[in-house]
Amino acid sequence: MCGIIGYVGKREAAPLLLEGLKRLEYRGYDSAGICVADGENKLAHKKNAGRVDELVALMDGAMPKGNWGIAHTRWATHGVPNTTNAHPHADCHENIFVVHNGIIENYRDIKEKLIKEGHIFISDTDTEVLSHLIEKFFKKNLEEAVIKALKLMRGAYGIAVVAAQDPGKIVAV
Numbered sequence: 083m084c085g086i087i088g089y090v091g092k093r094e095a096a097p098l099l100l101e102g103l104k105r106l107e108y109r110g111y112d113s114a115g116i117c118v119a120d121g122e123n124k125l126a127h128k129k130n131a132g133r134v135d136e137l138v139a140l141m142d143g144a145m146p147k148g149n150w151g152i153a154h155t156r157w158a159t160h161g162v163p164n165t166t167n168a169h170p171h172a173d174c175h176e177n178i179f180v181v182h183n184g185i186i187e188n189y190r191d192i193k194e195k196l197i198k199e200g201h202i203f204i205s206d207t208d209t210e211v212l213s214h215l216i217e218k219f220f221k222k223n224l225e226e227a228v229i230k231a232l233k234l235m236r237g238a239y240g241i242a243v244v245a246a247q248d249p250g251k252i253v254a255v
């Protein structure tokens with residue numbers, strides 16, 4: 083069972099998110115990732131197949147700076163445990179990032195439609211349909227886009243989403 087953590091506040095988000103992932107390690111996982119917005123609301127992310135400590139080492143002291151973000155430990159259900167399939171997953175322009183626990187049962191149909199519409203997928207996960215579908219529906223308000231996207235989803239899941247164009251906010255479902 084994997085883990086999700088998010089933070090919005092006045093403190094640096096990355097250390098808090100990584101500490102949160104450490105506390106969730108007991109649940110078991112195969113990869114870990116983090117997405118943090120900087121002071122100009124640009125979203126930076128890092129992810130890795132392996133332990134949270136390895137993710138920290140990968141950042142080599144240069145953690146993304148900013149005070150809102152999300153993080154995830156994955157237990158793969160769709161796609162092998164590798165870095166590409168690790169969460170967070172982005173839309174085509176890395177403006178929207180999603181972390182997700184659980185399964186989206188009808189992801190294949192949605193993925194096929196989105197590819198026909200021009201979306202570029204890079205992972206084998208069911209999760210990635212969410213970031214692209216939210217991208218498709220996003221105007222200004224992230225909640226509205228998430229609600230529209232989830233109306234098309236079947237399955238049991240939890241998600242957390244951030245968008246560069248709707249700053250200081252995490253939408254969790």
Ligand code: GLU
Nearest residue numbers: 084156157159160183184
């Ligand atoms: N189904 C998603 C995946 O395979 C999420 C798995 C999980 O719950 O960690 O990436």
